[in-house]
Amino acid sequence: MSVTSQVPDARNDQAPAPALRGPVARPGSRLLHRMVWLRLSLLLSAPLAWMLLVYVVALAALLITSLWSVDSLSSEIDRSWTLDNFRTLAENEVYRNVALRTVGVAVAVTVIDVAIALPIAFYMAKVATPRARRMLVVAVLTPLWASYLVKVFSWRVVLSEGGLAEWTGLGSPGYGLTAVVITQAYIWLPYVILPIFAALERVPDSLLEAAGDLGAPTGMVLRSIVMPLLVPGIVAGAIFSFSLTMGDYITVNIVGGANQMLGNLIFINAGAANNLPLAAAIAMIPIAVMVVLLTAIRRTGALENM
Amino acid sequence: MSLSTRAPAETAAVDTPAITLRGLRKTFGDVVAVDAVDLDIADGEFFSMLGPSGSGKTTVLRLIAGFEQATAGTVRLGGTDVTRSAPFERDVHTVFQDYALFPHMSVLDNVAYGLRVRGLKKAERRDRAQQALETVRLGHLGARRPAQLSGGQRQRVALARAIVLQPRVLLLDEPLGALDLKLREQMQVELKQLQRELGITFVFVTHDQEEALTLSDRIAVFDAGRIQQLGTPREIYENPASAYVAGFVGTTNLFDAATSQRILGVAGEHAVRPERLRLSPGSDTETPRADEVRLDAVVVETIYLGTGNRVHLRTSEGVDLVALEQSTGSLDTREHRGDDVTVRFARADVVPLASGS
Numbered sequence: 008m009s010v011t012s013q014v015p016d017a018r019n020d021q022a023p024a025p026a027l028r029g030p031v032a033r034p035g036s037r038l039l040h041r042m043v044w045l046r047l048s049l050l051l052s053a054p055l056a057w058m059l060l061v062y063v064v065a066l067a068a069l070l071i072t073s074l075w076s077v078d079s080l081s082s083e084i085d086r087s088w089t090l091d092n093f094r095t096l097a098e099n100e101v102y103r104n105v106a107l108r109t110v111g112v113a114v115a116v117t118v119i120d121v122a123i124a125l126p127i128a129f130y131m132a133k134v135a136t137p138r139a140r141r142m143l144v145v146a147v148l149t150p151l152w153a154s155y156l157v158k159v160f161s162w163r164v165v166l167s168e169g170g171l172a173e174w175t176g177l178g179s180p181g182y183g184l185t186a187v188v189i190t191q192a193y194i195w196l197p198y199v200i201l202p203i204f205a206a207l208e209r210v211p212d213s214l215l216e217a218a219g220d221l222g223a224p225t226g227m228v229l230r231s232i233v234m235p236l237l238v239p240g241i242v243a244g245a246i247f248s249f250s251l252t253m254g255d256y257i258t259v260n261i262v263g264g265a266n267q268m269l270g271n272l273i274f275i276n277a278g279a280a281n282n283l284p285l286a287a288a289i290a291m292i293p294i295a296v297m298v299v300l301l302t303a304i305r306r307t308g309a310l311e312n313m
Numbered sequence: 314m315s316l317s318t319r320a321p322a323e324t325a326a327v328d329t330p331a332i333t334l335r336g337l338r339k340t341f342g343d344v345v346a347v348d349a350v351d352l353d354i355a356d357g358e359f360f361s362m363l364g365p366s367g368s369g370k371t372t373v374l375r376l377i378a379g380f381e382q383a384t385a386g387t388v389r390l391g392g393t394d395v396t397r398s399a400p401f402e403r404d405v406h407t408v409f410q411d412y413a414l415f416p417h418m419s420v421l422d423n424v425a426y427g428l429r430v431r432g433l434k435k436a437e438r439r440d441r442a443q444q445a446l447e448t449v450r451l452g453h454l455g456a457r458r459p460a461q462l463s464g465g466q467r468q469r470v471a472l473a474r475a476i477v478l479q480p481r482v483l484l485l486d487e488p489l490g491a492l493d494l495k496l497r498e499q500m501q502v503e504l505k506q507l508q509r510e511l512g513i514t515f516v517f518v519t520h521d522q523e524e525a526l527t528l529s530d531r532i533a534v535f536d537a538g539r540i541q542q543l544g545t546p547r548e549i550y551e552n553p554a555s556a557y558v559a560g561f562v563g564t565t566n567l568f569d570a571a572t573s574q575r576i577l578g579v580a581g582e583h584a585v586r587p588e589r590l591r592l593s594p595g596s597d598t599e600t601p602r603a604d605e606v607r608l609d610a611v612v613v614e615t616i617y618l619g620t621g622n623r624v625h626l627r628t629s630e631g632v633d634l635v636a637l638e639q640s641t642g643s644l645d646t647r648e649h650r651g652d653d654v655t656v657r658f659a660r661a662d663v664v665p666l667a668s669g670s
Contacts, residue, residue, distance in 0.1 A: 064315060098315075177615060211413065213410075213411055216400065216409070216413065217409055217413035217415075217474075218402050218426070220379075220401070220407045221401075221427035221474065222427050222430040222431060222478070223430045225401075227430060231426075231491060232415060
C-alpha cells in the first residue's frame, strides 16, 4: 500500500505510458518459448505434410500400381497382387536394352558435362575478375530461364540436314543417340557448373598459393589440392545431370530418331498403350538405379560435405 | 638430420643479403600498392614490415613470395634475380594469415606436403614431418585433421609445414593476427626462439607495432606503399623520422610547427614520448631549468592501466598531451580529473621530425 501512495496523483489521470524498461508481456511467445515441441511441430508440420504427400505417398502409389495388372480384354486394371510386370521387364530383351541404353546416355552426358564444367567453373571462381564472374554466372543461368522445348527444338534445327552444324563444316551426327547426348549435355550443363563453381568458391585462394609456395607446380596443385576439395561439388553436379537424363523422354523424341529411352516406354504405357501398371514398373528402374548409385556414393563419403 | 643446423656452405656469401629489393613497384589498376621500395634484408635477420592495412606491406611480402608480379623493379633472393619466377621456383616459404592448411589432409600430411612435392620417399617424409611437428611441440597431433585443432595449434602446423623444407627465408603474413592476446604473447616468444635456433631469415608482416618492436632486429614502417622509415626498433621508437612514424609506433605527443615555436621555442615539428613527461601536483612558480620544458596543465582524464596510469592533460596554452606514469607502489600517485599539475620534460627528449610528407 505504501508503494502506491508514493505515485503522484497527477499520474493517475493519464493513460499508463508503455514501459521502456523491464519485460514485455507476450503470452503467446512465452508459451512457444517454453513448449519446444509445440514450436517444432508448428515449424515443421507444413513442409512435412508436403513431403509426405509428394514423395512418400506418390512413391508408394507407384510401387502399388506396379504390382497390379491390366485385363487385356476389358483394358481395366486388375487390382490383385502380381509380379507379372517385373517378370516381363526381366524376360523381355527390349526393356533390358532400353534400360542399358538410358544408363549409357546418362553416363555419357554426365562425363561430358563434368569435363566441360570443370574448366568453366575454375575460370569463374578463381581467374575471372568479380565483374566477369557475375556476368558468367548470369550467362550460365540464362539458358535455365528459357523453355526446355525451345532449347531442344533449336538443337533439332542445328542438327537437321542442311542445318547449322553442317554449315559450320563440323557436320551433323543426324538424329540419333549422339544427338540426344549432345542436346542433354547442353541442357543440364548449368546444373553441373553451379555446384562445382560453388565448391571452388569455398576453396580459399591461399590454399592454392600455399601449395605453390611449398613447391607444387600447377598440375600438382590441381591434382592434390583442388580436385579432392571439389569431389562433393562434382558429385552433386553429376547426380543432377545423371538423374535428369535418366528421366528425360522429350529430347529423345525430338532429336533421337527412332531410339527410345525408359521415359518413352513409361510415357507410351501410361498413355497410348493404356497399361499403367507396366508404366509404373518401368518407372521403378530409374528409381532403383538412382538408389543404388546414391548408396554407392554415400559409401565413399562424398555426400557428407555437400 | 637436424632442422636446427644449416651448414655455412649452403648459405650465400656473407655479404650477399638474403633478400634484395630494388625500385619495387606494384600497381593494381590505378591503385599504387607499392612504390619505389628499396630494401636489403640480411641473412638470419628478423625483419618486420609494419604499417596499417593498405600500406603495401603485405603486397611486398607477396612480391617476394612470387604470388604477385612486380610492375617494375627487381626481387633478388641470395643474389639471384627471381622477379619473374613462379612461387614454386623460389627458396622462400610463407606462413599465411589464415594458415592455409589443406583441410582434406592430416596434420602430418600437411607438413609433409612440400616433401612429397620434392619426391622424397614416404618413410623419410614421415620422419622429417614428425620432427618438424616436434619442433613446434605438436608431435602428438600428426593424425588429426586441421579442423580438429585450435587456432594456436593450426598456427604451429603452418610453421612446421614451412620450416620442414629448411628455407633460407620464411615469410610470415600477420601470423599471430587471429590469436588471442595471451596466446599471441606466447607465440611471439616461440617465434623468436625458433628463428634464432634455425637461423632462418624471417620477414614478418604486422600491423601491431608492439609486436614489431619486441620481435624484430630491424623494422620497415610502411605507409601509402612506401617505406617511411627503416631502422632498429630503438631507432624507430626513439628517433621517429616523421610525424607519421611517431604517431604509428607507440603513442606520442606531436607538436606541429606553430606549437613547437610557441612552447618549445624551436622551429619545425617535434615529438615527445608520453613516458618522458613528468608530472607534479599544483602549479610551479620556480623558473624552469635551461635543459627542461615546463608547462602548466589540467588533468582531463586518468586511465588506470595496471602497470601505471595514462594521464590525458590540457596545458594552459590549450595543447593536449598524454603522459604515462609507471606505478611505483605508492597509493597516492593517481591524479584526478580537474587537478592542476605541472608537466616537465627534458629538451633532450624532444625529437625533431623531418618536415614535409
